[in-house]
Every structure is written in C-alpha cells, then in structure tokens.
Amino acid sequence: xxxxxxxxxxxxxxxxxxxxxxxxxxxxxxxxxxxxxxxxxxxxxxxxxxxxxxxxxxxxxxxxxxxxxxxxxxxxxxxxxxxxxxxxxxxxxxxxxxxxxxxxxxxxxxxxxxxxxxxxxxxxxxxxxxxxxxxxxxxxxxxxxxxxxxxxxxxxxxxxxxxxxxxxxxxxxxxxxxxxxxxxxxxxxxxxxxxxxxxxxxxxxxxxxxxxxxxxxxxxxxxxxxxxxxxxxxxxxxxxxxxxxxxxxxxxxxxxxxxxxxxxxxxxxxxxxxxxxxxxxxxxxxxxxxxxxxxxxxxxxxxxxxxxxxxxxxxxxxxxxxxxxxxxxxxxxxxxxxxxxxxxxxxxxxxxxxxxxxxxxxxxxxxxxxxxxxxxxxxxxxxxxxxxxxxxxxxxxxxxxxxxxxxxxxxxxxxxxxxxxxxxxxxxxxxxxxxxxxxxxxxxxxxxxxxxxxxxxxxxxxxxxxxxxxxxxxxxxxxxxxxxxxxxxxxxxxxxxxxxxxxxxxxxxxxxxxxxxxxxxxxxxxxxxxxxxxxxxxxxxxxxxxxxxxxxxxxxxxxxxxxxxxxxxxxxxxxxxxxxxxxxxxxxxxxxxxxxxxxxxxxxxxxxxxxxxxxxxxxxxxxxxxxxxxxxxxxxxxxxxxxxxxxxxxxxxxxxxxxxxxxxxxxxxxxxxxxxxxxxxxxxxxxxxxxxxxxxxxxxxxxxxxxxxxxxxxxxxxxxxxxxxxxxxxxxxxxxxx
Amino acid sequence: xxxxxxxxxxxxxxxxxxxxxxxxxxxxxxxxxxxxxxxxxxxxxxxxxxxxxxxxxxxxxxxxxxxxxxxxxxxxxxxxxxxxxxxxxxxxxxxxxxxxxxxxxxxxxxxxxxxxxxxxxxxxxxxxxxxxxxxxxxxxxxxxxxxxxxxxxxxxxxxxxxxxxxxxxxxxxxxxxxxxxxxxxxxxxxxxxxxxxxxxxxxxxxxxxxxxxxxxxxxxxxxxxxxxxxxxxxxxxxxxxxxxxxxxxxxxx
Numbered sequence: 001x002x003x004x005x006x007x008x009x010x011x012x013x014x015x016x017x018x019x020x021x022x023x024x025x026x027x028x029x030x031x032x033x034x035x036x037x038x039x040x041x042x043x044x045x046x047x048x049x050x051x052x053x054x055x056x057x058x059x060x061x062x063x064x065x066x067x068x069x070x071x072x073x074x075x076x077x078x079x080x081x082x083x084x085x086x087x088x089x090x091x092x093x094x095x096x097x098x099x100x101x102x103x104x105x106x107x108x109x110x111x112x113x114x115x116x117x118x119x120x121x122x123x124x125x126x127x128x129x130x131x132x133x134x135x136x137x138x139x140x141x142x143x144x145x146x147x148x149x150x151x152x153x154x155x156x157x158x159x160x161x162x163x164x165x166x167x168x169x170x171x172x173x174x175x176x177x178x179x180x181x182x183x184x185x186x187x188x189x190x191x192x193x194x195x196x197x198x199x200x201x202x203x204x205x206x207x208x209x210x211x212x213x214x215x216x217x218x219x220x221x222x223x224x225x226x227x228x229x230x231x232x233x234x235x236x237x238x239x240x241x242x243x244x245x246x247x248x249x250x251x252x253x254x255x256x257x258x259x260x261x262x263x264x265x266x267x268x269x270x271x272x273x274x275x276x277x278x279x280x281x282x283x284x285x286x287x288x289x290x291x292x293x294x295x296x297x298x299x300x301x302x303x304x305x306x307x308x309x310x311x312x313x314x315x316x317x318x319x320x321x322x323x324x325x326x327x328x329x330x331x332x333x334x335x336x337x338x339x340x341x342x343x344x345x346x347x348x349x350x351x352x353x354x355x356x357x358x359x360x361x362x363x364x365x366x367x368x369x370x371x372x373x374x375x376x377x378x379x380x381x382x383x384x385x386x387x388x389x390x391x392x393x394x395x396x397x398x399x400x401x402x403x404x405x406x407x408x409x410x411x412x413x414x415x416x417x418x419x420x421x422x423x424x425x426x427x428x429x430x431x432x433x434x435x436x437x438x439x440x441x442x443x444x445x446x447x448x449x450x451x452x453x454x455x456x457x458x459x460x461x462x463x464x465x466x467x468x469x470x471x472x473x474x475x476x477x478x479x480x481x482x483x484x485x486x487x488x489x490x491x492x493x494x495x496x497x498x499x500x501x502x503x504x505x506x507x508x509x510x511x512x513x514x515x516x517x518x519x520x521x522x523x524x525x526x527x528x529x530x531x532x533x534x535x536x537x538x539x540x541x542x543x544x545x546x547x548x549x550x551x552x553x554x555x556x557x558x559x560x561x562x563x564x565x566x567x568x569x570x571x572x573x574x575x576x577x578x579x580x581x582x583x584x585x586x587x588x589x590x591x592x593x594x595x596x597x598x599x600x601x602x603x604x605x606x607x608x609x610x611x612x613x614x615x616x617x618x619x620x621x622x623x624x625x626x627x628x629x630x631x632x633x634x635x636x637x638x639x640x641x642x643x644x645x646x647x648x649x650x651x652x653x654x655x656x657x658x659x660x661x662x663x664x665x666x667x668x669x670x671x672x673x674x675x676x677x678x679x680x681x682x683x684x685x686x687x688x689x690x691x692x693x694x695x696x697x698x699x700x701x702x703x704x705x706x707x708x709x710x711x712x713x714x715x716x717x718x719x720x721x722x723x724x725x726x727x728x729x730x731x732x733x734x735x736x737x738x
Numbered sequence: 739x740x741x742x743x744x745x746x747x748x749x750x751x752x753x754x755x756x757x758x759x760x761x762x763x764x765x766x767x768x769x770x771x772x773x774x775x776x777x778x779x780x781x782x783x784x785x786x787x788x789x790x791x792x793x794x795x796x797x798x799x800x801x802x803x804x805x806x807x808x809x810x811x812x813x814x815x816x817x818x819x820x821x822x823x824x825x826x827x828x829x830x831x832x833x834x835x836x837x838x839x840x841x842x843x844x845x846x847x848x849x850x851x852x853x854x855x856x857x858x859x860x861x862x863x864x865x866x867x868x869x870x871x872x873x874x875x876x877x878x879x880x881x882x883x884x885x886x887x888x889x890x891x892x893x894x895x896x897x898x899x900x901x902x903x904x905x906x907x908x909x910x911x912x913x914x915x916x917x918x919x920x921x922x923x924x925x926x927x928x929x930x931x932x933x934x935x936x937x938x939x940x941x942x943x944x945x946x947x948x949x950x951x952x953x954x955x956x957x958x959x960x961x962x963x964x965x966x967x968x969x970x971x972x973x974x975x976x977x978x979x980x981x982x983x984x985x986x987x988x989x990x991x
Contacts, residue, residue, distance in 0.1 A: 014844055021832070021840035028831040028872075248827030252888060255791045256844045257816040430794055 014258035018266025232278025237330030315384035321412030371635030458606020539716030541667030546709025739927030820889030830874030879910035
C-alpha cells in the first residue's frame with residue numbers, strides 16, 4: 001500500500017538517489033577499487049605469464065626429447081661384426097625425410113661380452129646388443145629375429161636414446177624386408193600398397209594454419225571471469241547493507257519516503273554498476289592480455305579469436321545477466337548480517353560455491369540449448385563456451401547458442417528479481433534489523449519461542465535438504481520402495497524436524513494446523529468447509545496433473561533426459577511390481593504429507609512472516625513455489641512443479657489450512673495410479689509396456705483429457721474461491737491467523 | 739502534530755516469553771511544542787520513537803505524524819518526520835554537503851530547492867568550515883550535527899530525537915539544544931528522549947514519563963515537581979525519580 005502511494009516514479013527516483021549515493025561511497029572505498037580494477041588487471045597477465053612459462057617449458061622438454069643424440073652401441077656375439085656392417089650400411093644409405101628422428105651419430109663397436117658389460121656399466125656405451133649366430137642370414141630369409149638389448153642398471157636409459165635407436169633398427173628391418181622380397185622375386189613395393197604425400201594447393205603457401213588457442217582456453221577463462229565478476233560485487237554488497245548497519249546509517253534510509261523494495265533496488269543498481277564495471281575491466285584485461293600473448297605464442301599456435309565476434313557478444317551479454325545475478329546474490333546473502341565482518345563470513349563460502357557451480361559448465365556433454373543454461377553461474381559459462389566452440393567448428397548451430405543465451409538471460413532476470421524480493425523481506429524484518437550483538441554472538445543458543453520461523457530459518461532446512469538429497473544419492477537403493485521413504489526422511493522430514501525442534505515455533509500457526517477457513521482443529525469438524533476445501537483441492541490437483549502432463553508432452557515430447565527416463569522406469573517398476581496400496585503410499589501419501597509440511601508449512605510461514613499485505617504474501621507464495629521446483633531437481637519437471645507449488649501455496653494462504661494443500665498434492669500424485677486402474681489395471685499396463693516400451697507408450701494426451709483437466713482445475717478454483725468468499729462474508733475468516 | 743494512541747509493542751524474548759516493551763502508551767505533541775520523553779533504560783522510549791519513525795510495526799494501537807497513520811501510510815509519515823537517534827550514523831565517505839544533498843534528492847527536492855536547503859543547513863548547523871570534508875574525519879559533535887541536518891533536510895514539521903546528545907560534550911549539547919529551540923520557534927513539533935534531565939529541564943514545554951512500557955505521569959516541569967514529595971529538591975530529576983518509584987511501589991499511574 002505504501003509503495004502504491006509513493007508511485008513507481010517516486011520509487012524509481014528514490015532508488016536512483018540511493019544508487020548515486022552508494023556509488024560515490026563505493027568509488028571512495030579502496031577495497032572496491034582494488035577488486036574492481038586492480039585484481040582483473042593483475043590476474044590475467046599473471047595467468048598468461050604462468051601459462052606461457054608452462055608452455056615454453058613443456059615445448060623445451062618436447063624439443064629436447066626430439067633432438068638427435070649421439071648413440072654408442074656395443075655388440076657381442078659370433079656374427080656381431082656382420083650385423084654392425086649391415087647397420088653401418090643402412091645408416092649410410094638412409095637419407096632425407098627417412099632420417100627424421102635419426103640419432104646425431106651412431107657408432108657400433110664389436111666387442112667381447114665382458115667388455116660390452118664393462119663399457120655399458122662405465123657409461124662408455126649406451127646399449128649392448130647380443131647377436132645370435134647366423135643373424136644376417138636369418139634377417140634376410142624368414143622368421144622374426146629377436147635381438148636382446150641391454151643397458152646398465154646403474155643409470156636410467158634416456159628416452160630419446162631408446163626411441164632413436166628403435167628408428168635405426170626399424171630402418172634395418174625395412175632393409176631386411178626389401179632383401180627378402182628381392183630374394184623371393186617379388187617387387188619391393190609389395191608390402192607398401194599406400195603412401196601419402198602432403199603439399200599446399202599453391203606452391204609456396206604454408207601447408208597448415210596455426211592452431212587457434214582461444215577456443216581451447218575459453219572455458220577456463222570464462223569460469224575465471226564468472227568468479228571475478230562475482231567478486232566485483234563482494235565488497236559493494238557488503239558495504240551496501242551490512243556496512244550501513246555497522247555504521248548506523250541503515251535507519252536513515254529506512255525512514256526515507258520510499259518502500260523497502262525501492263531501497264533494495266537502489267542498492268542493487270549501485271552494486272550492479274560496480275559489478276558491470278568489474279566485468280568490463282575484466283574483458284578489457286582479457287583482450288589486452290590476449291593481444292600481448294598472441295605475439296609471444298610458440299610457432300604453430302595462434303590466438304585465433306573467432307571472426308564476426310559472435311562468441312564475444314554472446315559471452316558479454318550472458319555475463320551482464322551474471323553480473324545482475326551476482327549483485328542480487330551478494331545483497332541477499334549479506335542482508336541478514338549485522339556487520340561487515342559477519343557479511344564477509346557469510347559471503348565467502350558462497351563465492352566458493354559459485355566457483356564450483358561455474359566450473360560444472362566445463363564438464364563434457366553440457367549443451368547450451370538445454371535447461372542447464374538456466375542454472376545460475378553455470379549457464380552463462382556454458383553459453384559462452386558453446387559460442388566459442390561453435391566458432392571453432394564444433395557441431396551445433398547459432399540458433400541453439402542464441403536459445404541458450406535467451407534461457408540464461410531470462411533465468412538471470414527471474415532469479416535476480418526473486419533474490420531482490422527476498423532481500424526486501426529481510427531488510428525490514430524486525431528480528432533481523434534490530435538483532436542485538438548478544439544473539440549474533442550466541443550462534444549455538446536455541447532461539448526463543450516464536451510464532452513462525454524467520455526467512456533465514458525458513459531456508460535452512462531447504463539447504464540441508466538439498467545437501468542431503470545429494471548425499472542420499474549414494475545411499476538410496478534403486479528400488480523406489482526403499483528409496484522414497486529413505487529420501488523423504490533424509491531430505492524432508494529430517495531437516496524439517498531438526499529445524500522445528502531447534503526453533504520452537506508455534507506449530508499451529510507455522511503449519512496452518514486448522515480446519516479450512518479458520519476454525520481450530522479441536523473445535524469440532526466443520527463438515528461443509530472440509531468438503532468444499534477438500535473437493536476443490538482434489539479437483540485442482542487432478543486438473544493440474546493433466547495440464548502438467550500435457551504441457552510436458554507438448555514441449556518435450558518423449559525426448560526426456562536420462563535422469564527423467566530412469567525415474568519413469570523406476571516408477572513404472574514400482575507400480576507393476578508392488579501392491580497398489582504400497583505404491584500409492586510411496587508415490588502419493590508420503591510425499592504429499594512430508595513435502596506439504598516443509599513447503600506449505602515451514603517455508604511458506606517463514607517467507608510470509610505473519611505479513612498480511614498482498615505483496616508480501618504473493619512474494620512468499622512465489623518464493624516457496626520456486627524452492628519447491630528446485631527441490632525436485634529434474635529441470636524438465638520444474639515448470640510443472642513450480643505451477644503446482646503456486647497453486648498449493650495460494651490455497652494454503654486462502655484457506656489458512658494445510659489440509660487442502662495435502663489433499664491437492666495427494667490427488668496430483670495419485671493420478672498415475674488412478675489412470676492405471678482405469679486403463680485396466682496393472683496387467684494391462686504391463687502388456688502395454690511390453691508392446692510399446694517403457695516411455696514410448698504415451699506420446700500425446702487426447703484433447704478431451706486436456707479439456708477435462710482445464711474444467712477440473714477451474715471448478716476446483718471456483719469451489720475454493722466460493723468457500724473463501726463465504727467464510728469472509730460470514731466474518732469467520734481470521735485474518736490474523738497467518 | 740505527533741499523536742501516540744494506545745500504542746502497544748510486544749517482542750518475543752529469547753527465553754520464549756513476551757516482552758511488553760510498550761504497553762498502551764498515549765500522548766501528543768503539538769506544533770511549536772517540545773516534549774521530553776523520559777524513562778529509565780528499557781522503559782520503552784526507543785521502541786515508541788522507532789514506531790513513530792515507522793521502523794517498527796505496532797502490535798496494536800497506532801501513532802500519527804502530521805495526521806498520517808504509521809500503520810496505514812508509513813511513507814506519508816516519513817515525509818513529515820525527521821528522526822535522529824544516538825545510533826544513527828553518517829556515511830564516513832561522504833561530506834556533509836553530499837549527505838544533505840543525497841537525502842534531499844531522496845525526499846524528492848528539486849535541484850534549486852535542494853541547493854538552497856543544503857547551504858542553509860550548513861550555515862545553521864555551523865558546518866560551513868567542514869562542508870567538503872569526509873564525515874569520517876569529523877568530530878563526534880560535528881557528525882551529530884550532520885545527523886540532525888540530515889533529518890531536517892526536507893524541513894519536516896515533526897522531529898523525533900532519541901538521545902541526540904549522548905555522544906556530545908557540553909558545548910555540543912548546548913548548541914544542539916539551542917538549535918532545537920529555534921526549530922520549535924519556527925513551529926516544529928519536537929519529541930525528545932534523553933537521560934540528561936538537567937539539559938532539557940528548562941527547555942521542554944512538557945514531559946512524558948514512561949516506565950515499564952506505560953505512561954506514569956505527564957505535564958509541565960512545574961506539574962511534575964508539584965506532584966513530587968515536598969521533602970526533596972524541586973528539580974525535574976527528583977520529580978522523575980518520585981514518579982517511577984511510586985509506580986514501582988504499586989501506585990496507579
């Protein structure tokens with residue numbers, strides 16, 4: 001309401017005023033200047049220099065290995081002299097290109113075995129070969145002649161001696177092969193059916209272009225750029241809110257005539273400007289370093305910047321989105337901090353986490369035109385790298401890269417907006433704003449009893465759950481009958497129960513443990529309300545399942561990811577191999593109850609925070625739906641779960657009860673089993689699977705089913721809305737209960 | 739101009755209990771009046787003033803500034819209020835001129851009005867000599883004057899100050915209080931909280947004494963002194979002690 005009165009123009013004016021003021025402060029902060037300007041200016045030359053030194057050292061080592069060396073060989077045995085003469089003849093006859101990798105000189109002395117051993121041990125000879133009787137005859141007739149080669153066990157045999165001696169011996173073998181063919185009356189080229197010759201199309205031109213290194217190093221440089229761009233937001237974000245709290249100036253902003261979101265937007269603009277400046281300086285430093293490095297590259301290598309500049313434009317655009325996301329992330333993470341030091345402690349692990357996330361874009365198999373492009377910090381690197389790969393001639397199309405760019409930009413905008421909304425909520429949270437140093441110092445002390453968790457406390461079990469989700473992958477068995485309960489306990493119930501025990505919140509208010517539209521659970525069962533809410537929720541759940549499935553099939557068809565295919569297969573196994581009641585419990589009942597208590601209970605209560613304004617409640621519903629979608633991990637299912645999360649959150653807020661959300665979720669998850677029963681039971685399903693394959697059985701949903709889903713959803717919403725209106729008219733809706 | 743109506747603000751304490759920081763406080767400050775809000779630590783002064791500044795939301799009851807409700811129109815309240823507390827600071831890297839200018843911009847003053855206002859505040863607050871020096875290099879007295887100037891930049895009709903002299907020496911306190919008296923003469927409504935009773939004893943028009951989150955007495959200095967036992971000194975401090983001692987002993991407020 002206050003925001004509405006101040007108007008968007010007033011809000012924007014206030015935001016710009018705050019941004020100007022903050023920018024002046026940032027520019028006068030040495031730390032910001034150092035991170036923004038000096039760090040990029042120094043980092044890339046140092047990186048290029050160290051890389052150049054490494055390349056040069058490696059080149060020298062390779063060159064040294066290839067350099068011709070003098071080889072001294074001693075030979076013993078009855079026909080050693082004849083063999084030495086043959087080798088000397090080959091050495092004299094081989095010329096031109098055939099002498100590539102030939103030793104600088106080759107001396108073969110014929111001695112007695114004792115003398116040979118002594119010379120090798122003394123280092124006077126590199127190798128000692130023992131020739132067998134009639135060696136020349138055998139070489140020129142048939143069979144394979146084995147020649148033992150020995151060296152001293154007192155010193156290692158240099159690789160180049162070994163490889164160059166082998167080149168000579170191969171020439172001796174080739175000579176013997178020619179002699180054998182001649183003796184047999186066969187042409188000398190009998191065993192050489194093919195030979196290659198390389199030449200430029202025009203005489204005098206270079207045979208091959210130097211190898212470009214830009215596409216090779218682009219991935220690594222983009223990851224570094226992502227991390228350095230984020231560090232550009234580091235100090236400004238800390239200074240913007242935590243620093244203001246430390247200096248006692250945040251109150252002066254909070255009593256300015258604008259909404260909290262205007263303040264946050266102003267702060268964001270300032271931090272974003274510095275982050276973009278950091279990005280620009282980084283890009284300039286990369287270009288300048290590249291230009292310098294291009295002059296000193298070893299022969300055969302070129303900088304190879306792609307023509308047309310598409311990769312650079314795509315990367316810069318993607319990274320502007322990353323800069324916005326970085327600014328919003330750093331602000332959101334540091335808003336709860338009371339001081340600069342506390343903010344640094346919070347933000348530093350985030351930098352490490354983001355670095356790891358950006359690095360995942362370098363993994364093989366990552367495609368720009370995939371949902372991965374929407375993953376923050378990884379998506380931008382992925383799109384940039386794909387653009388460089390494309391310019392280098394890799395498979396793919398410009399359209400795919402541009403689609404990836406669009407996805408990453410939309411994702412950056414949405415996430416930035418979400419993070420800024422979260423920051424606004426935290427900025428005016430009285431518990432956070434006026435949190436005393438005693439609370440900060442006693443981090444392990446259990447907080448006092450309260451109605452609902454704070455926003456930060458709301459996020460904690462989610463983070464714990466996501467971490468558990470990752471680790472649980474190594475523990476959970478393939479069989480979903482065991483995997484689902486284990487996963488629900490580890491990732492949902494466990495973190496939630498720990499959080500509930502630790503925080504000592506009011507369970508009724510936090511988890512909306514009431515009959516729909518207000519009456520406490522102990523106050524008798526209001527049958528009419530329960531029927532209306534349960535019926536409405538069930539219709540919405542059924543309708544959203546149908547709409548979600550239709551949308552998924554329309555967009556993705558049957559080309560699901562490997563993970564989604566695997567999950568579908570396992571769910572199918574569960575339905576076919578386990579009793580129906582068990583499959584229903586595992587697929588529907590357990591997730592519906594556990595996830596509703598986490599998301600529509602704990603998380604929604606934390607994000608709503610007892611606020612009643614439409615903006616606050618809407619932001620809370622959207623934020624918890626986003627968390628709900630992310631928690632389901634599979635990218636292709638995220639839009640569906642996000643929409644479902646919105647519906648579940650909205651009905652919980654409207655009815656002040658968690659019951660409709662549980663029913664809706666339950667019906668939504670039960671639909672696959674219901675459809676199986678309607679289609680003739682498990683036996684029919686098994687037959688259909690056998691004949692059509694696990695995932696190819698259904699490719700479209702008939703139009704009548706989509707219409708039925710729309711009608712079901714609309715009827716459910718109408719029923720819930722009517723119940724809400726009736727409760728409000730009856731004056732029984734307790735607006736203060738959420 | 740300032741009106742507090744049955745204001746209640748409860749906090750959740752770390753032990754799980756409810757702290758009634760403010761428990762039904764009501765009083766008013768008229769335009770051209772300076773009222774001292776007195777009370778011991780934890781009496782509820784700062785919470786009351788923070789609710790007036792829209793930094794805290796009331797549990798129940800409400801407050802008005804210039805006719806605007808802190809619950810319904812917090813932005814309207816902020817347009818009409820200047821707020822200074824002992825903990826409100828000044829950006830270290832900005833000069834006084836920049837501080838005034840940035841807050842003038844934030845309040846939507848046009849450039850000409852803003853420039854005129856900044857120059858006037860620099861003169862009135864005696865900050866001309868350090869107008870372009872970063873606030874981090876100013877003395878605590880100068881910083882406090884910058885803080886007051888920041889609150890006055892939009893020329894609010896109501897001014898709320900929470901222990902504004904706590905960081906000042908005697909000269910700084912005297913200068914600030916003289917400035918407040920001038921502002922009162924210009925028609926500003928001023929609500930002032932302080933522990934230094936002797937500083938405001940003869941400067942405020944009326945006093946509101948709160949204890950345990952409730953108003954225990956209110957009136958002019960003469961009213962408070964007259965209500966105190968006659969065996970003690972006839973000072974505001976003695977009257978204040980008498981009022982809160984009587985409340986602690988169970989006398990009705």
